[in-house]
Amino acid sequence: xxxxxxxxxxxxxxxxxxxxxxxxxxxxxxxxxxxxxxxxxxxxxxxxxxxxxxxxxxxxxxxxxxxxxxxxxxxxxxxxxxxxxxxxxxxxxxxxxxxxxxxxxxxxxxxxxxxxxxxxxxxxxxxxxxxxxxxxxxxxxxxxxxxxxxxxxxxxxxxxxxxxxxxxxxxxxxxxxxxxxxxxxxxxxxxxxxxxxxxxxxxxxxxxxxxxxxxxxxxxxxxxxxxxxxxxxxxxxxxxxxxxxxxxxxxxxxxxxxxxxxxxxxxxxxxxxxxxxxxxxxxxxxxxxxxx
Numbered sequence: 204x205x206x207x208x209x210x211x212x213x214x215x216x217x218x219x220x221x222x223x224x225x226x227x228x229x230x231x232x233x234x235x236x237x238x239x240x241x242x243x244x245x246x247x248x249x250x251x252x253x254x255x256x257x258x259x260x261x262x263x264x265x266x267x268x269x270x271x272x273x274x275x276x277x278x279x280x281x282x283x284x285x286x287x288x289x290x291x292x293x294x295x296x297x298x299x300x301x302x303x304x305x306x307x308x309x310x311x312x313x314x315x316x317x318x319x320x321x322x323x324x325x326x327x328x329x330x331x332x333x334x335x336x337x338x339x340x341x342x343x344x345x346x347x348x349x350x351x352x353x354x355x356x357x358x359x360x361x362x363x364x365x366x367x368x369x370x371x372x373x374x375x376x377x378x379x380x381x382x383x384x385x386x387x388x389x390x391x392x393x394x395x396x397x398x399x400x401x402x403x404x405x406x407x408x409x410x411x412x413x414x415x416x417x418x419x420x421x422x423x424x425x426x427x428x429x430x431x432x433x434x435x436x437x438x439x440x441x442x443x444x445x446x447x448x449x450x451x452x453x454x455x456x457x458x459x460x461x462x463x464x465x466x467x468x469x470x471x472x473x474x475x476x477x478x479x480x481x482x483x484x485x486x487x488x489x490x491x492x493x494x495x
Contacts, residue, residue: 205244205286205315205460206293210303212278217251217271220305229301237285242296246283280304286459290314318462325462327495334435334461341456343449344438351490353431355418356394357385358411360425364404368447371395371408378410379480385411387418395472396427430468434490435461443483446472453491468492 222230237243249255253271272278281303287293293312302308318325318333331348338345359378363371375395382393391413399407409427439449458465470491477486 204289205284205317206290207313207315208283208285208293208297209279209311209313210248210281211309211311212252212275212280213304213306213308214275215305216280217253217275217278219251219253222303222305226301226303226305230303233300236299237283237296240296242285242287244284244286246281248281249279251280252278276309284315330462331435334457334463337460337462338437338457341452343452343457344440345435346438346488347436348493349434349436351429351431351434353416354394354429355414355416355426356396356409356411356429357387357414357418357421357424357426358382358394358409360407360409360427362405363408364406366404368408371410372444374408375410382412385414385424386421387414389413389415391476393474393478394429395474396429396469397471398427398469427469429471432466432468433493433495434471435463435493437489437491439487439489440484443478443487446487446489449489453489458491464494466492466494 234243234246237246251271255270255272257268257270257272259266259268285293285296287296290312297310297312300310303310318330335345359374359381361374382388389412393410393412396409396411397406407427409425411424411427414421414426437449437453439446441449471489473488473490475486475488479485
């Protein structure tokens with residue numbers, strides 16, 4: 204779950220009294236712990252309400268009210284966005300926080316709405332629309348959602364982990380000279396397939412080509428079947444060497460907040476005939492399997 208953790212304002216914070224060196228150091232160490240634990244998504248301190256404004260809505264009218272605002276105990280002086288397993292975990296982390304103010308203070312924790320909270324009103328179409336907007340915020344090119352057909356891929360398979368994944372380009376360099384030797388190969392795209400991901404970080408990666416489904420024996424080449432189903436298709440427009448960065452943004456930032464459920468199926472890189480192996484640009488899509 205995602206929560207917003209709000210540091211409530213005090214008379215000192217509204218008077219722009221700045222924290223001392225010790226408090227800044229203590230908060231810095233606390234934020235480091237949050238980052239190391241994989242909980243902190245963002246966090247910022249806010250200027251006093253004297254530097255803020257409010258916009259009041261009344262029918263079609265809009266009026267601007269300048270700060271400061273009188274309700275000090277209802278104002279927010281800073282916030283974090285966290286991803287935690289439960290409200291109990293968030294509470295335990297807040298209890299570890301140094302007092303963020305030089306006087307008595309309060310920190311409020313509020314859950315952030317997620318897709319499941321809206322029930323059936325949040326239709327699959329609306330979920331995909333929201334997921335597309337979140338991708339744009341992350342500078343990801345979510346090109347489309349598509350019903351993919353079943354595809355049989357054969358090629359060179361190797362086992363990698365988070366430490367060895369930088370060796371995948373070498374795997375491609377080994378496979379490319381033998382690409383034309385794959386029995387039953389069908390002209391078209393080439394594929395990079397990731398599947399069988401384990402908790403210890405190991406995963407299978409196959410670089411290959413589509414083969415005729417009737418092909419029973421592909422010799423020394425391994426096979427994997429890409430099941431039919433719905434996919435979110437991202438277009439990678441940068442150099443192929445930056446593909447790992449795109450993957451990280453998709454899995455670490457887009458997937459947790461997309462509101463979509465990931466289907467248990469291989470993740471696929473699709474290199475069309477427009478991909479230029481010499482320049483490393485063009486024709487590269489990433490297919491993320493999602494539940495319809």
